[in-house]
Amino acid sequence: MTHPLTPLAREGWPFLALATGLATLATCLWGWGLVSGILWLALLPLLLFFRDSSRAIPTQSGAILSPADGRILKVEKVRDHYANRDALRISVFMSVFSAHTNRSCVDGVVKHVQYFPRLIGKKTHPGHDHTERNAMVIESGGQIVTLVQVAGQMARHVLCHAKVGDTLTRGQRYGLIRFGSRVDVYLPPHAVPLVASGQRVSATTTILATLPKA
Secondary structure (H helix, E strand, C coil): CCCCCCEEEEHHHHHHHHHHHHHHHHHHHHCCHHHHHHHCHHHHHHHHHHHCCCCCCCCCCCECCCCCCCEEEEEEEEEEEECCCCEEEEEEECCCCCCEEEEEEEEEEEEEEEECCCCCCCCCCCCCCCCCCCCCCCCCCCCEEEEECCCCCCCCCEECCCCCCCCCCCCCCCEEEEEECCCEEECCCCCEECCCCCCEECCCCEEEEECCCC
């Protein structure tokens, strides 16, 4: 979620407050020097992580919008184990320079939300490797779209604010990955992809694919 008076995600406020406090304390104690300079510079990546500006929302019928800023990792046909179906998967990787807020790619109703903690050892779900993740299944116009937030090696927590029964709109903020790593979008197999591996995309403003009417 975003506070109406700031373009920064509220989830980042504690980190920004702590970093600002430490930098201010160092400046008061030792003046402008190496330590205080490093602490002030540390604010820059945090501002990049948690920036959360408003976006123009495409109105094209059947458009599947990007849920995150980043780069396309893969576009491939796979099995969507979260919704038990064949699917087209489009994976969006978020770099350290990407905004890490996640947004709904369609209008729809949340039908299922499941959180998977980071695993050590044996898998407990066929679609779940050892990384922390959260899967959200949305029904949109009679069709199913699954969004999976995946934490990377450097990421520490996946946040999803949506709950079963919630109605989401295109571009609506529903969560955040602190700090990284990707969002997998599972679409019906007949969806038409409009992006390719390596392409840079922007949350909400980039159309990943089009979905013919059911």
